[in-house]
Amino acid sequence: MDQYCLIPYTDVTGEIYHIAILYIIPLVCIAVTYLWITVFIRQSSRVSLVIILAKQQQRNLRDLTIIKRIVILISVLVVLRFPTVIFMVYARIVGHLHPLTYGIVGLITSPCLIFIGLITIYITPQLQRNIFIFLRHHDSQVHVQPAPMHHLRVRGEGDHLKMPTTIHDGYGRNEQLQLPYDHKLASCEVRSGQRSPIKLELHQQVIGEMISYSQ
Known part of the structure; x- marks a missing residue:
């Protein structure tokens, strides 16, 4: 029998604490920080009406982009923990965990973590630019061979x-x-x-x- 060092899925209190520490608290901190920055920028701007309208449109587009990125990340995180929730419900109904619970959850978790890294690169233009610059300079390196x-x-x-x-x-x-x-x-x-x-x-x-x- 395989041994896993994890919080038991039958321990509801431990799983709630686990999910709160890993997902809920970081997401709440990110949302509060973003809202505070947005309010501060809007209160500190004192410009003409035309500039206000242009900045408002630009600000709305930026807000929409950030909301899309947050929704994508949350969706991936939900998919990441969805099998765990299913097995937890199954364990509460039957009274014991399925023998392959931890193996299946680990098999699903690994691709999801890789997918999170790729999604982070895709939704962050700065990371895309840095990776493109790194690959371009890496391919264009000139190897100099000194002559006696x-x-x-x-x-x-x-x-x-x-x-x-x-x-x-x-x-x-x-x-x-x-x-x-x-x-x-x-x-x-x-x-x-x-x-x-x-x-x-x-x-x-x-x-x-x-x-x-x-x-």
Whole structure:
């Protein structure tokens, strides 16, 4: 026979005390606190009639939303304790509890507690926003793998980078050359003997530091 550390369902006084501590007192405290805050906000507002009407409409929508959330939570709590009430009535009529009472109640209680957590997230926009931000940042994490410093070499001022270069000589002829390239320049001119200046047009642009792997 299974052993359970619970208040006996046949003890009506203990169950009433149990339900009052777990459900009735917290709900009454929440309701009184909300009503007190609502009355305080309404008494402290001294604005024009138009603003009062707009605030009243907004306040009514907020009150309706909060009432819906409270009703949903109370409904889940009622479903959570409904099997217990049924078995308590059954025990009072028959005179003893059903052998599977605690097992069935525990099986129903666990999904209801999970459902309460999901409902709390659903009816609280702030929780939804925080969870969405957490999941988005968690999926967009960048994993950086450091490279050994002896595998990298930064180009100095004396190093040159070969870039594909097209030379227009002014006579309709184009030539492809690999010439040194200064990343600070977008184009340059090269004088070749007595011929006119040759304009070099670079097809690529290098930005930032030049890093190459050493052999």
